[in-house]
Structures are given as C-alpha cells and as structure tokens.
C-alpha cells in the first residue's frame with residue numbers, strides 16, 4: 001500500500017480479517033466535489049513483494065454505505081482464500097452541502113445515488129457516482145494498492161446490481177467480469193428507477209437508456225458472461241427487479257448469462273452471504289481467462 005503523509009487518502013479504520021486487512025479511507029473526490037469514503041480489503045497475498053492481485057468492486061444498494069457489505073456478507077473468507085482485493089465505495093456523495101430528498105424518502109438522495117451522473121438541479125454538482133465508480137476510484141486504487149488492472153471485475157446488489165451491470169457493460173476494457181445479486185435490471189421501467197432517473201436526469205428519453213441494463217443489452221453485445229443470483233422470496237422481485245426481462249432478452253440474443261433463482265431467499269444480506277463464494281469463483285474464472 002502506498003499512502004505516505006502526502007497521500008490524498010486518509011485512513012479511518014483497520015481491522016484484521018482472515019489474515020488480511022479490512023481498511024476504510026476518506027478522500028477528496030474531484031468528480032463528486034465532496035469527501036468520499038470507501039472500504040478496501042487487502043488479502044494476505046497483498047503483502048507479498050511484487051504482488052499484483054485481481055480486484056473486485058462491490059456496489060451496494062439503497063440505504064447502504066460502504067460498510068453494509070463489509071460487515072454482513074462474509075466476503076473476506078473468499079477474498080483471502082483466492083487472493084482478491086475488494087473495494088466497496090459509498091452509495092452516494094455525502095457531507096455538508098450535498099442535497100438529500102427534502103421529503104426524506106430513502107430511495108433518492110443520500111444513500112441512493114443510483115450510479116448515474118446527475119444533470120438536474122439540485123443533484124448535478126455532487127451526484128456523479130457513474131464517473132466516480134467507473135473512472136476516479138479505479139485510478140486512485142491503482143495508484144495506491146497492488147492491483148492487477150487487467151483483472152478488474154464489478155458486482156453489486158439491488159441498486160448496486162443495476163450499477164454493476166451498467167458500469168460493467170459500458171466499460172468492458174476496465175471491468176472484465178460482471179455479476180449481481182437481485183439487481184434492478186430495467187430502471188427505466190420500474191418505480192424505484194423511474195423516480196431516481198426522473199430526479200437525476202429529467203424526463204424519460206435517451207439519457208435514461210444509458211443507465212438501463214436492459215436498454216444497453218438491446219443495443220450492444222456484452223463482452224463477457226454475466227452472472228445473476230435472485231432470491232425467490234424477495235419482496236422487491238415483482239415490482240422493482242424484473243430479472244425475467246433480462247433473462248428473456250439474453251435468451252433471444254443468445255448472450256451468455258448464468259442465472260440462478262433460489263427459492264425461499266429474500267432480498268437481504270443473508271441471501272448474499274449464502275452465495276457470495278460462488279461469485280468469487282465466477283469472477284476469477286472470467287478474469288483469469290481474459291488476462
């Protein structure tokens with residue numbers, strides 16, 4: 001790790017986990033124009049001299065910070081086993097001057113950045129989560145930590161699953177593998193997505209399609225296989241998530257998709273913790289093939 005006293009990264013915490021280090025940092029973000037926080041797990045293999053390890057970016061869902069995944073998924077066991085660095089950014093800009101929903105709802109504003117570059121007031125100054133996750137953060141990580149930039153993958157949950165699909169599909173040279181738990185696959189056509197895209201991007205139109213996985217796949221062939229896991233007892237499945245639309249499209253276009261529906265599992269981190277190990281296996285297979 002290269003964080004000197006001159007470093008723009010301020011370390012907030014450190015905990016030993018599975019012989020690796022779970023760290024948390026804050027830094028000034030140029031694209032979000034505020035301080036941003038991220039968590040990063042360095043497996044024990046990162047201490048070996050000359051190590052360059054694969055890296056996975058995890059995007060969390062509505063109401064989360066960078067800490068939900070770190071504290072609830074149990075991913076550190078698998079990251080340590082396979083020698084993978086894992087980065088978890090926050091889900092929105094925060095801090096003084098960063099606007100929140102005046103009505104206090106939890107599906108817009110703080111904790112609900114939807115991984116877009118907002119164009120509308122009052123969001124457009126700070127809510128640039130697309131640029132932050134797809135460009136600024138990977139550059140910072142590559143500068144300060146021993147990552148192999150040819151082996152970067154992206155995954156996430158719910159709103160973060162939407163973010164992983166969109167950012168992965170639009171940036172195939174940066175992210176070589178994509179997976180998601182219970183993603184919002186078609187935000188342009190579900191209540192959460194329509195509300196967020198309307199607030200952040202304005203009226204429905206071309207700009208919405210740039211942030212809709214289904215619309216992106218209608219127009220472009222994915223550069224890698226996608227893996228999606230969905231719980232059958234997820235209370236958001238029918239109204240918000242609609243994985244069947246993406247399954248159908250991939251079948252029609254013969255795109256490679258690994259889709260599993262797990263009966264009985266809900267939308268929570270209990271579901272994620274149950275299957276997170278298989279996502280590490282999937283990403284490593286993809287990343288080691290493409291490197």
Ligand SMILES: N[C@@H](CCC(=O)N[C@@H](CSC=O)C(=O)NCC(=O)O)C(=O)O
Pocket residue numbers: 060061062063064068072106157158159160267268269
């Ligand atoms: N506001 C409700 C439900 C919020 C919720 O379920 N958030 C999910 C993501 S939903 C889609 O993006 C989540 O990951 N929550 C954090 C967690 O640790 O479970 C509530 O607050 O209950």
